[in-house]
Amino acid sequence: MLDESCTNTSCFCYDSRLHYPLFTTDGHGAFMLLSSLSLGLLCVILMAILLDLVVGDPKRLPHPVQLIGAFIIRLDARWNRGDHRTQRINGFLLTASVVMSTFAITYAA
Incomplete structure (x- = not known):
């Protein structure tokens, strides 16, 4: 999937699934990958915020972080x-007790 090609000015590393350079020696490809990932990540974060505003946490149940704190x-x-x-x-x-018990409760189901 990865194809490396070099010219006199820079080297490119292509991934055929992405159709643009993953990185170049001058850094432009890395910026392109980062900016496309950033846009996708921004959309995911905004959707999560909207979902949290609409659904929220139930008022009758304590938040799991409150239980861990107690x-x-x-x-x-x-x-x-x-x-x-x-x-x-x-x-x-x-620390080990908190991490292991949280892991056990999370993945017990």
């Missing part, structure tokens, strides 16, 4: 004790 506060109150070394180990365990 979990961190509880563990921090119990584990943030002792000397510096113990606090560092407990901080690592707290």
Whole structure:
């Protein structure tokens, strides 16, 4: 799919699916790829904002980030004790617990 061609002034790397240079030695192709990705990303972000404004979060349920924050506060109150070394180990365990439990809850279904 990738085709490299060089002239005296610059080298191009083409992807036949995109129909324009992925990058050139002078940087113009990279700018073209970035600008097309940026436009698509901008559209996705705007659609997400509109969807969030229309649908929003249900008022009767807490946001998942609030639940994660409450979990961190509880563990921090119990584990943030002792000397510096113990606090560092407990901080690592707290981080691992939050990440693993969030992963497990997210992908359990």
